[in-house]
Amino acid sequence: MEAELKEMLTDLDTLKRSLPDHPSLNSSIDKMQLRVEHLTNLAKSAPGRRLKVKDMSAEVVDSNPYSRLMALQRMGIVENYERIREFSVAIVGIGGVGSVAAEMLTRCGIGRLLLYDYDKVELANMNRLFFRPEQVGMTKTDAAVQTLSDINPDVVLESYTLNITTLQGFETFMSSLKNKTFCPSKQGIGVDLVLSCVDNYEARMVVNQACNELNQTWMESGVSEDAVSGHIQLLIPGETACFACAPPLVVASGVDERTLKREGVCAASLPTTMGVVAGLLVQNTLKYLLKFGYVSPYLGYNALKDYFPTMEMKPNPQCSNAACLERQNEYILAKPARDAAAKAKKEEASEPDSLKDKINVLDDSERNITLLQESETSLPKSATLSLIASITILMEGFVPSNPEVDSLADAQIRLSLAMEVLDLNLIKQRLDHLNAL
């Protein structure tokens, strides 16, 4: 239907051109063109649009969009799937990974998605998933809302076309994360999880800054510039390493994240790698939100070797990020309360649990995880310290040391401190004056 209407528009255009200059004929053709355009819009929005669903039903009928997801509950994988409708997830960067992650969460029936990007859809993006050629020129946020609201009208979508690295963009970013109108009763800020799907170091540092300040758990994702490896990482402020404590790729692959180029003309990209990373990211998200399985603190993906490294990273007590250090202190102070809660939970778990018996199949993997956690707590300090040490060594190894600048630096700092303290405007005027010469 749309294609036919488009052809009709072209025909009308040809007709208009072939006719001699005739004002009244031209104006009636213009009217017809407007009508066809109107019909095109109707055709786009009318058919196949499903209505909103009030409650998620487990009934297995063709018309129920959630039957296969609710089956997770019957099989004992997820205790309460419908809780997903209460959750808000912020996705920063709607590119190759972020757009696919947004679609996955939308199809899962997530309650609310907040989408952030400042870029437009380009033809150069078509080697990736999600965006369609007819969306070229639209902002990525608008195009995403268009597609996602068609797929699942139950999801509340908020789009923010802005650059989070600018001062203004950052302020809007922070206040949107804090807004609790969607679920006023929830603890913490207005979102349950932030997913970083950005393609550059600067933007990751900004997400890191925001989440450290807001004490908000987030997940990092990334694909290398050669498109054949990627990673996801869970970051809990104060509890795990933040992005400034140790950029993940330094640790995983010996590549300094700062030297990585972003996507675009300077980098390669594959829909496969991006799809895999988006899948890993959303899988971890679902496990984290719906509390099932093991939530990976770090999971790498090396496509050439099909190698999936995992690890845990403790925060760096010498982290350069002030908010990270504050969260680290809070985490240490809260240790007695945490231990008491863990002990209570353990005692509760040792009592016979009828529900647990029913899903015996799962028990094996669960036991492994508990064992892993236990061994971790029984040898805390030394293991943690050696990990930090190894990270530090790795970091040192990749940051070119330059004693030249270092020794000079101190002398010059002293020099600049000794310089007269001038009013900012006066100094600016001096530069302007110099510039005008």
Added chain:
Amino acid sequence: MEGWDPNTKSTLTQIPLLSTKAGPRDGAAWTQRLKEEYKSLIAYTSMNKSKDNDWFRISAANPEGTRWIGKCWYVHNLLKYEFDLQFDIPVTYPSTAPEIELPQLDGKTHKMYRGGKICLTVHFKPLWAKNCPRFGIAHALCLGLAPWLAAEVPILVDSGMIKHKDDIASASES
């Protein structure tokens, strides 16, 4: 400091270093930082002028000092090529460097990201991080933009991607 040419190295060491670690959200500390930025830029510009190597103008375009605009130029085969220069101070500054933009060259070279942000060498960001908060705008221009112009402008001119303004003027007259 491997990976840098001797000229860049010696110039860099003569630019005054900064001491206040503050970004645009840090109130009075940011004002202090801005003062240091200006002092450092004044010293760098004066040094360039005295060496007859004046090559940029830059100044804050808003009172908050977060948006900077100006010009930069490069002489190739005795002709001067001038470009608009702009960047924002990121909220995480000075932990992360400003991303320098030459909007007029957007789409004309592979050594650029969308929006006209110049691609930096692999050596830039590690060196910047290592020297946080001592490096400022002047250092970013010296380490990032100057080598970029020296490498890319000759290629852009020789490949015909950019033309000298006199050539454009004479072409439109004829």
